[in-house]
Amino acid sequence: MESLLKMEDRTAPVGFTENAEWRLTKNVTLAALISILFAAANALPATAANVDLSPMVGKSTYLSPVDAEKQISVILSLPLGDSAGAAEFAQRVSNPKDPLYRKYITPEEFAARYGANANDYAALKQWAIANGLSIAHEAGARTSLTVRGSVGQFQALFRTQLNNYRSSDGNEFYSASVKPAIPSAIAAKVTGIIGLTNSVQYAPLAKVYKSFGEAGVAPVDGTDTAGGTGPGAAYAASDLRTAYQIPHFGGLIPQTVAVFEQGGFFKYDVETYLKRMNLPQPPVTFVGVNGYDGYVYDFNIELEAVLDIDMVIAINPQVKEVIAYEDGNDPFGVALIDALDQVAQDNKAQILSISYGLDESEQGTDQMMAENTVLTQLASQGITVLASAGDNGAYGQTGTANFPATYNVSDPGSQPLITCVGGTSLATGLGQVYVTESVWNRLGSGGGATGGGYSSYWSIPSWQPGQWVSLNGGSSAYRNVPDVAAVGDPITGVAVYSRPNGGWLQIGGTSVSAPIWAGYLSIVNAGLGYVGNTKIGFVNPVFYQDTELYQILDGSNGDAITYGLPGYNAGSPYNNCCGTGSLWGGGLAYQIITAGTSGTPPSQITGLTITPTKTAATISWDRTQGATGYTVWIDLVIVLHGTLYRLSDVAQTFVTKKTNFEVTGLESNQVYDVRVGAVNQGGATTLGLTFSTK
Numbered sequence: 001m002e003s004l005l006k007m008e009d010r011t012a013p014v015g016f017t018e019n020a021e022w023r024l025t026k027n028v029t030l031a032a033l034i035s036i037l038f039a040a041a042n043a044l045p046a047t048a049a050n051v052d053l054s055p056m057v058g059k060s061t062y063l064s065p066v067d068a069e070k071q072i073s074v075i076l077s078l079p080l081g082d083s084a085g086a087a088e089f090a091q092r093v094s095n096p097k098d099p100l101y102r103k104y105i106t107p108e109e110f111a112a113r114y115g116a117n118a119n120d121y122a123a124l125k126q127w128a129i130a131n132g133l134s135i136a137h138e139a140g141a142r143t144s145l146t147v148r149g150s151v152g153q154f155q156a157l158f159r160t161q162l163n164n165y166r167s168s169d170g171n172e173f174y175s176a177s178v179k180p181a182i183p184s185a186i187a188a189k190v191t192g193i194i195g196l197t198n199s200v201q202y203a204p205l206a207k208v209y210k211s212f213g214e215a216g217v218a219p220v221d222g223t224d225t226a227g228g229t230g231p232g233a234a235y236a237a238s239d240l241r242t243a244y245q246i247p248h249f250g251g252l253i254p255q256t257v258a259v260f261e262q263g264g265f266f267k268y269d270v271e272t273y274l275k276r277m278n279l280p281q282p283p284v285t286f287v288g289v290n291g292y293d294g295y296v297y298d299f300n301i302e303l304e305a306v307l308d309i310d311m312v313i314a315i316n317p318q319v320k321e322v323i324a325y326e327d328g329n330d331p332f333g334v335a336l337i338d339a340l341d342q343v344a345q346d347n348k349a350q351i352l353s354i355s356y357g358l359d360e361s362e363q364g365t366d367q368m369m370a371e372n373t374v375l376t377q378l379a380s381q382g383i384t385v386l387a388s389a390g391d392n393g394a395y396g397q398t399g400t401a402n403f404p405a406t407y408n409v410s411d412p413g414s415q416p417l418i419t420c421v422g423g424t425s426l427a428t429g430l431g432q433v434y435v436t437e438s439v440w441n442r443l444g445s446g447g448g449a450t451g452g453g454y455s456s457y458w459s460i461p462s463w464q465p466g467q468w469v470s471l472n473g474g475s476s477a478y479r480n481v482p483d484v485a486a487v488g489d490p491i492t493g494v495a496v497y498s499r500p501n502g503g504w505l506q507i508g509g510t511s512v513s514a515p516i517w518a519g520y521l522s523i524v525n526a527g528l529g530y531v532g533n534t535k536i537g538f539v540n541p542v543f544y545q546d547t548e549l550y551q552i553l554d555g556s557n558g559d560a561i562t563y564g565l566p567g568y569n570a571g572s573p574y575n576n577c578c579g580t581g582s583l584w585g586g587g588l589a590y591q592i593i594t595a596g597t598s599g600t601p602p603s604q605i606t607g608l609t610i611t612p613t614k615t616a617a618t619i620s621w622d623r624t625q626g627a628t629g630y631t632v633w634i635d636l637v638i639v640l641h642g643t644l645y646r647l648s649d650v651a652q653t654f655v656t657k658k659t660n661f662e663v664t665g666l667e668s669n670q671v672y673d674v675r676v677g678a679v680n681q682g683g684a685t686t687l688g689l690t691f692s693t694k
Contacts, residue, residue, distance in 0.1 A: 315519025390451025404564025423488015531629025599682025
């Protein structure tokens with residue numbers, strides 16, 4: 001797409017002029033090759049299985065021994081049978097320049113090509129049963145086996161002692177206090193043991209600003225912007241779609257969106273939200289992971305769950321189904337890995353949103369490598385995964401325990417195969433039209449801030465050009481987060497209903513921004529499937545190529561006075577607060593749908609003509625050989641000295657299989673820019689033209 005500047009620098013779409021090539025890091029260990037695009041900074045060799053103590057034990061307060069009768073789940077992780085092959089395949093199907101781009105495989109094909117050794121997996125199961133453990137979850141590609149038993153059983157088998165602790169951020173967890181020893185019968189078969197050394201139970205990221213009760217009456221102050229039309233003057237679903245210019249073709253190829261949750265939710269709460277927002281009520285179902293029955297044990301988790309579901313449907317009212325993958329029994333790390341695998345096995349969802357996270361320093365290498373293995377499979381299957389960047393600024397949940405603070409980023413958001421979503425403060429004008437966004441930062445008042453920074457574990461992926469991402473304090477050597485952003489500031493927050501939490505609430509956090517992006521990408525997936533017969537899959541490489549997003553140029557995610565470290569500053573073209581920018585739905589949809597450049601794209605479009613009236617225009621073109629569909633993008637512009645400048649508050653993207661399209665609702669006596677893309681699985685060809693309404 002041709003690069004055009006906007007009138008105001010504050011809201012200019014970011015543009016990268018260099019398309020980074022993909023590459024695999026060389027000379028890494030077998031375990032590190034599980035990482036799709038790069039090696040873990042401190043990955044362990046697959047032949048040297050080891051279980052290190054959690055670094056959090058020495059920084060936390062001892063509470064008590066864990067009850068020996070307590071039932072817990074532990075994951076035994078295995079290496080892929082062909083780690084390098086899996087990494088290469090996931091890389092290629094996500095690379096717009098590769099002939100395999102978007103040529104995804106099924107979970108069965110992934111297991112057959114790359115899955116862990118079947119004999120080793122069978123031996124692990126036999127060992128577990130022989131030692132009185134039960135099988136809670138079997139990974140489809142045999143990369144993990146979740147076993148369940150009593151604390152006493154695991155202490156005896158792994159020669160350790162499990163204790164309860166409280167970390168500096170208030171999280172309670174259990175962990176081995178003595179370094180576990182892997183039994184010799186399985187030591188050569190596993191690469192990691194998860195669930196013995198760090199077991200924080202819950203990791204939600206939602207942040208409540210105000211409660212408005214059952215009626216949702218708006219107070220006089222509302223938000224600190226022009227505000228929304230929802231209860232309490234918080235942003236309603238329609239406000240978000242207006243502000244972010246969300247396309248309207250979500251129902252063409254209806255999409256299924258999954259959300260990961262650590263507990264159950266009340267359907268009444270979701271139904272109440274949808275009714276108040278005049279939204280349809282698509283099926284909202286749950287899948288119990290590791291035998292979880294969906295019971296609501298924790299009201300904070302219930303709020304997180306309904307928030308995630310509400311935001312997906314708010315952005316894409318035509319979503320086919322929302323599936324909540326829930327595990328309220330197991331600690332966060334175990335629940336996350338098994339839920340990721342269940343999503344991969346089911347292969348029903350096209351998009352997965354995760355609004356949970358812990359600092360990398362709380363997770364450990366085994367946990368993150370096991371997550372990465374499943375994420376490699378999800379990328380190979382074309383399932384897009386998004387995760388929140390965290391709500392504690394540049395310091396994470398644990399970085400402010402000392403002065404000066406330390407920098408931390410959130411897992412799984414820092415995973416190289418996840419789209420990490422940061423948070424902004426959103427300002428809108430009359431009619432909830434987008435005005436601007438700045439970095440969400442309320443650290444000074446205790447209101448949180450968007451997470452962001454760079455990983456301590458993951459090397460920089462090749463699609464993150466180091467010369468760009470390091471301009472505003474990022475790293476040219478390690479994975480930088482977030483990738484994108486959307487509203488997350490609770491003071492400019494969204495309306496959500498949760499009866500056990502008091503009714504209507506104004507809420508924020510990157511728990512809002514991640515499912516907003518999930519809903520949006522499900523719409524883009526619907527359009528791409530309609531005209532291109534494929535799906536977007538792992539989308540990060542597109543974000544770093546001439547990206548059509550709103551740059552975030554104001555603010556930071558730190559507080560040097562309070563914490564002794566400044567955090568990261570906003571800026572162009574990338575920053576570690578909001579990534580490549582916030583959601584400009586109209587422009588980005590066109591970019592993603594026309595991003596394919598491998599294979600044989602359609603012939604060049606010809607015969608583009610536009611017949612305008614005062615408030616509409618009919619756009620026509622010749623039928624293009626090889627095209628399976630077309631996408632149309634239109635934007636209001638001004639012309640100064642022969643150069644086009646965007647006024648993108650009216651930009652929008654449409655899809656069609658016809659060779660003509662009527663755009664309505666235009667302004668009279670204005671200049672518009674039109675781009676038409678002819679699309680197929682091999683890519684797209686585009687042609688542009690400007691015209692004036694009468």
